Amino acid sequence: MSSKPPPRYQICLIGSGGVGTIASLVLTKSGVAHVTCVLRSSYTHISQHGWEIDSIDHGKLSAWKPDRIVRSANEAAKDTNECPVIYDYVVVCTKQLPSISPIPEMISPIVTPGKTTIVMIQNGMGIEEDVIQAWPGNAVMSSVSHIGSSVKSPNTVVQIGKDVSKIGPHLHAGIDDSISIERSKEYVKMYNMGGASVCEWVDDIQLARWEKLLWNGTFNTLCALMRMDVGELQRSKGREAILVPMMWEIWNIAKAAGHPMPETIVQWMAYRLPDDCNYRPSMLLDLEHGRPMELDVILGNPLKKALDLGVDTPCMSMVHKLLKLEEWKISQNQV
Structure with a gap:
């Protein structure tokens, strides 16, 4: 045997x-x-x-x-x-x-x-x-x-x-x-x-990471900030008002960093889910349960890269600042 x-x-x-x-x-x-x-x-x-x-x-x-x-x-x-x-x-x-x-x-x-x-x-x-x-x-x-x-x-x-x-x-x-x-x-x-x-x-894992950030840096963060599921964010016109502009900011950072994505990816990523989608992203769940959020790596690090490369990020910066306030509230409840 x-x-x-x-x-x-x-x-x-x-x-x-x-x-x-x-x-x-x-x-x-x-x-x-x-x-x-x-x-x-x-x-x-x-x-x-x-x-x-x-x-x-x-x-x-x-x-x-x-x-x-x-x-x-x-x-x-x-x-x-x-x-x-x-x-x-x-x-x-x-x-x-x-x-x-x-x-x-x-x-x-x-x-x-x-x-x-x-x-x-x-x-x-x-x-x-x-x-x-x-x-x-x-x-x-x-x-x-x-x-x-x-x-x-x-x-x-x-x-x-x-x-x-x-x-x-x-x-x-x-x-x-x-x-x-x-x-x-x-x-x-x-x-x-x-x-x-x-x-x-x-061979370019950074490009793959930037592609996923188009989702994590926008739907994940905005749903958390507004306490909305994906469908609610879309139906509220938040997609057109701030999510798509945020995606273009991420797209511009990736391009400046040497990892350009096709322009069509923004439209596809922003509109691929139906307006009745009730998915609640992980950052929203963390916020609701008083858990720490992955804010540093999802928005903080890309914003540092944007600053180094001279890329303008008004939407990302404001969402990051507002979520930092939410993060502070979570930390106070853990004391």
């Missing part, structure tokens, strides 16, 4: 929400990875009962678990025999809150300098900069994910939108481009082996 070959890749994933849990499922299903998931608040329940998954891509799974579940990155850094674990990939699926939970601090116990590739499945612009500064000799890549997946307490994940993503490397001076490209392509191959709906490797 032949023995099962050892997994080719050691992977540690942090952030098992709706997106992260599906990512851990896909990576586990690839058959070439041993997946360790860091679970904090949900550790006890998931370790006992596993996940109940209802997925458009993977069907219904009961009591599903990845290969290993741990409470912290420090625990993930060693195996059950207390031997160090050298991870090939660390996959970060948490919210991007650099002022509250800096990513380098969060993942430092499980990153081996010069060895571990860091994969960021997160929103916003400039998310890679702190990681590259912390590990200048490591490959860094990110994923622009379009997926409809959420967690229903305590252990149910419902995925209603297909797992579609663009993935590419963040090339930087500390590591040869060919290595960064190779490691990102290996990850994409593995992710496709696990049954992702669409996982596409791209």
Whole structure:
């Protein structure tokens, strides 16, 4: 009887929400990875009962678990025999809150300098900069994910939108481009082996991030600011009054930064959803529940880039200032 070959890749994933849990499922299903998931608040329940998954891509799974579940990155850094674990990939699926939970601090116990590739499945612009500064000799890549997946307490994940993503490397001076490209392509191959709906490797990941920012920087922020769902924002004429002008500001920043998008993308992004769409974006949900918003990376960093490049952003700047006031109110309630 032949023995099962050892997994080719050691992977540690942090952030098992709706997106992260599906990512851990896909990576586990690839058959070439041993997946360790860091679970904090949900550790006890998931370790006992596993996940109940209802997925458009993977069907219904009961009591599903990845290969290993741990409470912290420090625990993930060693195996059950207390031997160090050298991870090939660390996959970060948490919210991007650099002022509250800096990513380098969060993942430092499980990153081996010069060895571990860091994969960021997160929103916003400039998310890679702190990681590259912390590990200048490591490959860094990110994923622009379009997926409809959420967690229903305590252990149910419902995925209603297909797992579609663009993935590419963040090339930087500390590591040869060919290595960064190779490691990102290996990850994409593995992710496709696990049954992702669409996982596409791209050579310009920044362009993909700017494209997604056309949504996150406008619908996400304006729905939060006005406490409206997408359809309400559109029916109120807010789309024409401020959302489309904001999109053009983002389009202009991306062009000035060397990542031009086709002009047709603004019309398509602004008008692709019906006026009765009742979708409530993530920033609105965070605001309603008194949770920190990803404001720094969704608007703050693009505005810094616009200032450096001399791009005028009156709409984005005002929305950012108003949401900073909302952010302050949330912080007061947390004292």
